Amino acid sequence: MTATVSEGAHDTSQIPAPEGSVTITVKLLRFNPEQDSEPHWESYDVPALPTDRVLNLLFNIKNYVDGTLAFRRSCAHGICGSDAMQINGINRLACKVLVKDLLGKKDTAGKPPVVTVAPIKGLPTMKDLYVDMEPFFEAYRAVKPYLIAYGNEPTRERVQSQADRERFDDTTKCILCAACTSSCPVYWADGSYFGPAAIVNAHRFIFDSRDEGSEERLDILNDAEGVWRCRTTFNCTDACPRGIQVTKAIQEVKRALLFKRV
């Protein structure tokens, strides 16, 4: 193994450059806990097609330049929510961002366009783009994100009108990618805040007519680390790759608490 090359001097010539590709400088916030004391930026010049996704760029780097690059991805099609990361400073799924949408209007002084990729904030970075999701899921579990119903099991399905279903339709779309929670300035400062994603998933059951645990969940979210911490900065709504109106959902939970009515 060669010694660590200086920044920006990675040999990327092995990456296949298909016809019509342009060179893009991918600036990655790398961190290896066994070698580095803190994260540092490294640049890679990667050939990319305008139709490539940022995930393709990362895989080209991992497969042809540095196999130690660590990041999560499962389905790679915007469904599983594994590859949330900060792309050009904004939380996005790497599998949903196309290169052509990142290219500027024109090249600046002949230099290749730069795409910065960093891990999502507010969760401990384990390695490179790979963060410890446990605090995120701990908050998720704490709001009891499952159907709570008392009495005898019905013998047929639990029916619900379309209007009742409509009330929480938006929040059923959550894929738990943590893009919203890790874009929330309150969550960055105070990790014990439930965070937008947990509130969205509480909302999904609080406003479900078949569920009987609304009171429990509202009690949990009425606490010091609950919905009242939200300062409505709308970062979460901007970050959500599923287009969920996250801030609106949080406000609906606040309203339910305020007027004691769901």
Added chain:
Amino acid sequence: MTAQSETLALDKPRSPRRPAARRSNFELYSWVFMRISGLALVVLVLGHLFIMNILDGGVHRLNFAFVAGRWASPFWQFWDLAMLWLAQLHGGNGLRTIIDDYARRDSTRFWLKMLLYVSMVLILFVGTLVIFTFDPDIPAS
């Protein structure tokens, strides 16, 4: 080798780490208070600034007699008292949230809050005292 001597250490990574909800509406009420006091303060503070700095002559006409004349009326006494209390509680609650956000250690959080609460009580006490015990006839000693 007694079984009792060994404490049972269970690894329970999935059990909730949060304390149970306190079933208190304090955060709800402080949130509502921030909205209402904020609205009231917009009127009170802008009115105060307008009277003190812009209305006939503005800041140049302010002197002891002006203040004494205003505080002779219960209306302005109430105005200033409301402004004092709402601004203190509104600002104090805002700072409390900021301390909760940014203090890293429990002891830092505790002492910053103590400092905040003590200064709030002091300012509220002195301000209220002045408004209610203000005597325009100070003997020219």
